[in-house]
Amino acid sequence: NAGVMQNPRHLVRRRGQEARLRCSPMKGHSHVYWYRQLPEEGLKFMVYLQKENIIDESGMPKERFSAEFPKEGPSILRIQQVVRGDSAAYFCASSPRGQGVFVGGNTIYFGEGSWLTVV
């Protein structure tokens, strides 16, 4: 998982504030994925982005959550008006190619995660 950079590693927000989590993919990767791990749960897919495009956001909560991957700069997962239930580890992953063609389990590389705590 070396190379996918996430920051901040830990973020504390009060209820109602905004949280912004950033992800820089591995060099040469143009596909970014966000996953969330709630306490005592497995990782769950949230959104898949390419540069300037949202490819699949079927795992994103309908409200307060948004993601972008601009032409320049990192991908950002934004959570508005955070609530305690948003407290989780948020993992970003990247791949060098789209996942429409399966080429093996090790094509998605995860970052170290951002831990959000809402107080």
Add this chain to the structure above:
Amino acid sequence: DQQVKQNSPSLSVQEGRISILNCDYTNSMFDYFLWYKKYPAEGPTFLISISSIKDKNEDGRFTVFLNKSAKHLSLHIVPSQPGDSAVYFCAARTSGGSNYKLTFGKGTLLTVNP
């Protein structure tokens, strides 16, 4: 609805012995299974995978077994080493589904004692 279940939250074994981590699934549409390893404060790292057309895949000390009729897979680590101590996630992909939309289990914490 937990489609991928890892019923043992933790497992402790002695160094040099075999570690067996189990995973059960309920969705018969899953056709590819993966194991990820995760150290504290790090992201998951791919370990080994198996297609539903196989019943065994081996990579060094790691072997994954798949029993489709029982909807069960297991990861064997032999011999276990202290550096194997981590959380192990079982994950599955639906046939025809996107490779990034994996369904993960809750994980099993493996502790290998020296």
